[in-house]
Amino acid sequence: MPTILDHRGFPIQRAQLAEPQTSRLAALESEFANHPSRGLTPQKLARILQDAERGDLIAQHDLFQDMEEKDGHLFSVVQTRRQVLVGLDFDLKPPPRPSAAEKDMTAYARETLEDYIDSVLFDMTDGVGHGFAPIEQTWGWVEKQQLPVQAVHRPQSWFQLPQTPGLDRNELRLRDSSADGAQLWPFGWILHRHRARSGYVSRSGLFRVLAWPFLFKNFAVRDLADFLEIYGLPLRLGTYNTTATPEDKSTLLRAVVGIGHDAAAIIPEGMAIDFKDAAKGDNKSFDAMISLMERTMSKATLGGTLTSGEGEHGTQALGNVHNELRHDLRDADARQLANTLTLQVVYPVLALNKGLSDPRRCPRVVFDTQEPEDLKTYSDSLPKLASMGMRIPVPWAHDRLKIPVAADGEAVLSVPRPEQTVPPEDRQPPERTPAKSARQELRARLAAQLATTPTAEPDELDSLAAEMMGEWVETSDPMRAAIEHALATATSFDDFSQALEASLAQISPAQLVDLLARGTFAARIWGMLNAPKRPNA
Structure with missing residues (x-):
């Protein structure tokens, strides 16, 4: 069996795929966070960040977790950046100029891994703040295929950087009590390295930038809490004589402190407590500091402030600009996730199931970051163009407008005819234009026929036919009147039929019989005169 290499070029061992690597490092499972944010000072924060640069990542990433838990604003803006990635649609695309086998592999990967990618995507976005997100995979057999069956997010504090000179300072390894740590098993991890800024992995996380605003904001919040505790309370001043003992002084101090909260105290004779003016001041300076630090966090995380609710004087145009900046960050984050x-x-x-050996020919995960265009704008401009x-390709328009192409036989929307857009109850009957009388129309046809027929002068039969036509038109007028009357009064087809029968019944049959008899006689005479003669007749 050929050797299978991971994307870094390290050979895999199939026996390692059946168990998590961390199952052999029980000490990591028993560790608890140290919460270095307690008593955080500028000196302590600087020391934590410097230790991370030297390879000790424990305190830095424990601090980053505390920052998310303790600062609601920081949590909100970071979650906004993470959740927008989780909400993106994605697809698997074949490599350029794919072969038939590569197209089949793309379809197989799309069918097999869509749900799995959905399950690991949110944990991978944890790398935005920390700089990397480690997810441990366990493999199993599913319908004779070797597939990842479990993915568990591991704390960043479980990792370290190698200490031996000459080794890659950017290689993350598991802490196993050795100086350099244990290398990660091939195919055993999804290690998403997310670069919010350039530099070594220990300095590439977004939380490195947010740590200082977090510290200064917490100073302001703590001082504001102290101010609010004494705001409005009068200044208590205790006095004692020169013969007071240390015990007397302690008693007086406890009384001064206690009277501010309990409104009751006892003091020895000869001592006194004076109440001065109430504590003055306001909280504007504290609010200004807190607001400044929160705006700094929003700018660093989302690229602006008007998309996170802090813009007080922003216009809609400026808000749209800030929103576009957030889209740029989203697109850049999505490209990094897709590569991992x-x-x-x-x-x-x-590689395990289809024999793929070249990562460059692997189907690519592609996130859909395109914004749907304004339908109204395109519907107005495309017909004019x-x-x-302009020869505008139909697939391009579908792609720009985010409208899928209908499959063969699939029902599609159609443009209604103008009369269909009016409700039936609002439709008006078409206006009837006055038509020519039947007499005028027949005379016009006869005149046109005589004008175009190269015959001799009209004979007696022509005169008779013209006379009959005139009589026929006159006889047909009652019929036309009956039909028009029925159309004008009927509200349904049944009403029309009944009205027409009633009108026709009133016409004299003698008129029709007489005209038909004349026509039959004239037709017989004309046929006898114009029929070709038979031989030997």
Whole structure:
């Protein structure tokens, strides 16, 4: 069996895929966070960050977790940046100029890994703040296929950087009590390295930038709490004589402190407590400091402040600019996630089950970050541009407007005819234009026929036919009147039929019989005169 390499070029060992690597490091499971944010000072924060640069990541990433838990504003803006990535649609695309086998692998990966990618995506976005997000995978057999069956997010404090000179200072390893740590097993991890800024992995996380605003904001919040505790209370001043003992002084101090909260105290004779003016001041300076630090967090995380609720004097145009900046951050984050998913999720599955050996030919995860265009703008402009002669491809319009192409036989929307857009109850009957009388129309037809027929002068039969036509038109007038009357009074087809029968019944049959008899006689005479003669007749 050929050796399978991971995306870094390290050979895999199939026996390692059946168990988590951390199962052999029980000491890590028994660790608890030290919560270094307690008593945090500028000197302590600087020391924590410097230790991380030297390879000790424990305190730094424990602090980062505390920051998310203790600062609601920081948690909100970071979650906004993470959740917008989770909400994106994604697809798997084949490599450029794919072969038939590569198209089949793309379809297989799309069907097999869609749900799995959804399950690990949120944990991968934890790398935005920390700089990396480690997710441990366990593999199993599913319908004769070797697939990842479990993915568990591991704390960043479980990792370290190698200490031996010459080793890669950017390689993350598990802490196993050795100087350099244990290398990560191939195919055993999804290690998403998210670069919010350039530099070593210990300095690439967004929380490195947010740590100082977090510290200064907490100073302001603490001082504001102290101020509010004494705000409005009068200044208590205790006096004692020169013969007071240390015990007397302690008693007086306890009385001065206690009277501010309990409104009751006892003091030895000869001592006194004076009440001065109430504590003055306001909280504007504290609010200004807190607001400044929160705006700094929003700018660092989302690229602006008007998309996180802090803009007090922003216009809609400026808000749109800030929102576009957030879209740029989202698109950049999505590209980094897609690269990790392609190399560390899709490629291992295809390498183990389909024999894929070149990561460069692996189907790519692609996030859909395109914004739907304004439908109204395009619906107005595209017909005008097409009428000017521009050849606009239909697939391009579908792609820009985010409208899928209908499959063969699939029902599609259609443009209604103008009369369909009016409710039936509002439709008006069409106006009837006065038509020519039947007499005028027949005479016009006869005149046109005589004018175009190269015959001799009209004979007696022509005169008779013209006379009959005139009589026929006159006889047909009652019929036309009956039909028009029925149409005008009927509200349904049944009403029309009944009205027409009643009107026709009033016409004299003698008129019709007489006209038909004349026509039959004239037709017989004309046929006898114009029929070709038979031979030997």
